[in-house]
Amino acid sequence: MTVATQSTAMPTAGQHGLVAHSDGPVVPVQTRSERFRSVEVADFAPVTGREHEWKLSPVAAFADLTSGELDGARLGLETSGAEGVAVEWIARDDARIGTAGTPEERASANAWTNFGEALLVRVTGEDDKIATVTRTGLGATPRAAHTVIEAAPNSRGLVVLGGTGSARLSENVEVIVGEGANLTVVSVQEWDDDAVHLASHFARIGRDAKLKHIVVSLGGKVVRVNPSTHLAEQGGDVEALGLYFSDAGQHLEQQVYVHHDAPNTRSRVTYKGALQGEGARSVWIGDVLIGNAAVGTDSYEQNRNLVLSDGTRADSIPNLEIETGDIAGAGHASATGRFDDEQLFYLMARGITEEEARRLVVRGFLTEIVQQIGVAELEERLTAALEAELQGA
């Protein structure tokens, strides 16, 4: 059974509050598990922009990343470590590389073909700990990168993978969550206004392991972070969260894929975004595949967008594909609501200033995700960054 719903919101003056699109038309989609995969860029045809994985992306803005030569040298990093988190460069032939996933599109394959060494972030030990790796100063050179984040069995930890400054980067991030491990990965995109960043994250969740994966996209001209999670062993659990604020001329995209492939696995996908300004654009595609081995699956995915001004566009497309009847639950929701003049009037009629009214609504809307990050300092910084976005800074 395949259920797909699609909503494309180009707000109109009459749109109030949140409009649910959960009962949209049923459109058949290609079976996600049958998609072509390869680590070789030459195996993919040149990108035209008509492919299902590219059709909502501004492909002309990053032809260098999908078809050009990429510099695979080590990226400039700022790291703040913790005991039990090792950060090192490993060779292309390391056995871990390729164990969490395989590229499904050309930018990802191009990065895979061209990276030199991979960055390994290895988490061990049962104490909670936080490590941060920020990529910075990447400049205008089109680059390829590969990162492996590995949580040893029964380990716990939180890894922040950040990006600042200018960049033209295509990369793959493999997340290997060992048996019984509990890992949080926060990918924070705070690039400069001209940056282009295309990322594919591939997570493989071991038996009874848990991954919390959070994508925060604020800065960059085009930012596309596509996390795939393979719930490959029984009892695996993924909580995939996302937060984005798209302002004038920005394209922020995320294609989230969860593959339930073992008994009694659980997934929760919650992405929330705000859009403000002429040409602010967001794309969210959420594919959930419940394979025939995945009895007892419990799955729910949702995307909510808050539109703060005219001239924006939010695409929101949940797809659910179920190959077994024996599941605990599966659902999806998608809604795009507008913060409109009537809401502003209502709040101001209670004495609240216009600035405060906007802040109130956006903060209320996005806080649910911010609070999940679990790093107080980062939560505060992101809250401040969101308020700066609101003020058009």
Added chain:
Amino acid sequence: MSVLEIKNLHVNVETDQGTREILRGVDLVINEGEIHAIMGPNGSGKSTLAYTIAGHPKYTVVEGEILLDGENVLEMSVDERARAGLFLAMQYPVEIPGVTVTNFLRTAKTAIDGEAPSVRHWVKDVRTAMGNLKMDSAFAERNVNEGFSGGEKKRNEILQLELLKPKFAVLDETDSGLDVDALKIVSEGVNRAKENTGLGILLITHYTRILRYIKPDFVHVFVAGKIAEQGGPELADRLEDEGYDRYQVAETASAE
């Protein structure tokens, strides 16, 4: 002694078909502690009057004045009017996604008072006010008006009236769409607010039934953008029997 004065108010609205004149010279003086009922048929301009007092940007004042204790209300922004002591209970309260009732009330109270309310008293005040209005405490954590029934939205308006303590409140068809029980609860809330703060009330309604629970000092019949007749509570009884036809016929005749 506070007073809200409306003098020769003319208001236009921009529509797709061009500018329309809706209010055509409204005069009204409301003193603190008075209840004025404005009654009129649909489309006569009652909500326009309410929105204009609150400062909704869609309505343009082309002539006349609104004064609050002598201050020019028309020069104030929407939020300044609220902070000056004006309150509008809306006919169709707006849903605010992502903002809980608790957060909204605290933010509004802080804005109106110019300082955050003392936490201990505030929490108690909110709980008491919600209890009085028979609102389940779960409402506090829901988003403002989101998924509320019509009656719940109206209660939420009166909750704000009781907590924000304005000098003057305009209640725009607060009674519409309420069953008898809800109507009583909401009316009690309005009467309680008046007892506690002595506010002046402009009670806009289409029907007379709310006047059984909220006793007006003055009744104004509103037809075609102005006050066609005014009197005491007995005027409401006459409207109950005769309806608005008499005024509308007169209006049509005078227009010819």
